[in-house]
Amino acid sequence: MSLPVDALIDFLRGEEARGVKTIHLDDEAKELLRELHRRGRATAVRPAERQAAPARVAESAPRPEPVAAAPPPSVPAVTAPSTGDAAQRIAALARQAENWDPARRLGSLRGTMVFSTGNPEADLMFVGEAPGYQEELQREPFVGAAGQKLNDILKAMGLDRPAVYISNIVKFRPAMQGQTTNNRKPTVEEMASCISFVKAEVEIVKPRCIVALGGTAAEGLLGLTGAVAGMRGKWHEFAGIPVRVTYHPAYLLHNNSGAQDKRRVWEDMLEVMEKLGLPISDKQRSFFLPRA
Known part of the structure; x- marks a missing residue:
């Protein structure tokens, strides 16, 4: 075999x-x-x-x-804009990120800024690691195959993309020599250069719950390292907001174990739904369970 x-x-x-x-x-x-x-x-x-x-x-x-990561390099804090509604404040924050010197001077990030998408007053916020090729092309997080998988997860939860807020730890695509469509994980320094924007986003959006998609997002958001298996299945906290860590949608696309890992992600989403008080049907609870 x-x-x-x-x-x-x-x-x-x-x-x-x-x-x-x-x-x-x-x-x-x-x-x-x-x-x-x-x-x-x-x-x-x-x-x-x-x-x-x-x-x-x-x-x-x-x-x-999970193991606590080494402290990231010190970077100046970003102050969330205080005037305007949530959408206007997020837009002002994005303009600030466009020419953010701590990220620009690293010399390891590409030039196109990809900030966030979705409802700036959402109860639920998703955080990924960094833009990839498709995200850079369309200037929106999670628009490729992984983005479609995330959309499918949201649909199964009874939600849609405009109802949630989606962002990344790093606001620019990490660069590589001879880069075309290939992507790489952001470094600790790259994540540290942008994490203040995520904190400011959380302050503006005020989500009731955050989902960290993948180990890199968990590292940047929570300072944890190790396998996602050791981070998921429990609640963490970021800036006073409950955080659930789960596998990145791209992991489900490339993983050969099928329903078992999909079920693990879905169990995390069921916990998120319960935290938010969303209705959960018997059919939803039984997704990806073996048939009797």
Whole structure:
């Protein structure tokens, strides 16, 4: 039987044969490799142990605890505009971000600023890591395949894109040598250069709940490092607002485990819905559960 790791090895060998010596891995690809490694170790138990173990032992194992990241570099604070309605204040904040010197002087971010989208008075705020190729092209967060997956999640929650507020930790696409459509994870310095804008956005929007999409967003927002598996399933806090960490939509697009990880994301969204007091039907509660 062909396994996902076999396909990966075949791909890497093919790239090596073409003379490719370096391959960039984004945060979701790294998380996928970690998951494959964890599964490989889980299936490497002795036959006797396998026979005696309960069927769902892997799911009952304790999650790895997230680790606090090193303190980010010091960056001047951004003051949220105090005049106008929420939409006007967000627009003023975006204009300030356009030429934000702490981000510009790094020399590692591209020139097009991508700020936010959605309802500036939303109860629910989503935070990703940084704009990618499609986001830079359209100057809006989450508009590519991952954005469509996020739209699908919102639809399943009974919401739509204009009802929520969507932003990123970093407001510019991280640059790479010879960059075309490929993207990379932002550095600690890049995240630190823009995090004050996220704090100002939270102050203006005043969401009742924030969802951090992926490990990089959790690192920038909460100062945590490690696997998303160790961060999700519990409540965190940012600027006094409850935060739920879940897998990035792109992870669901590239992950081969299917319904199991979709169910984990959906469990996080059910917790968010309960926190916000949104109605939840029996059908919604049973999404991605095995059929009896």
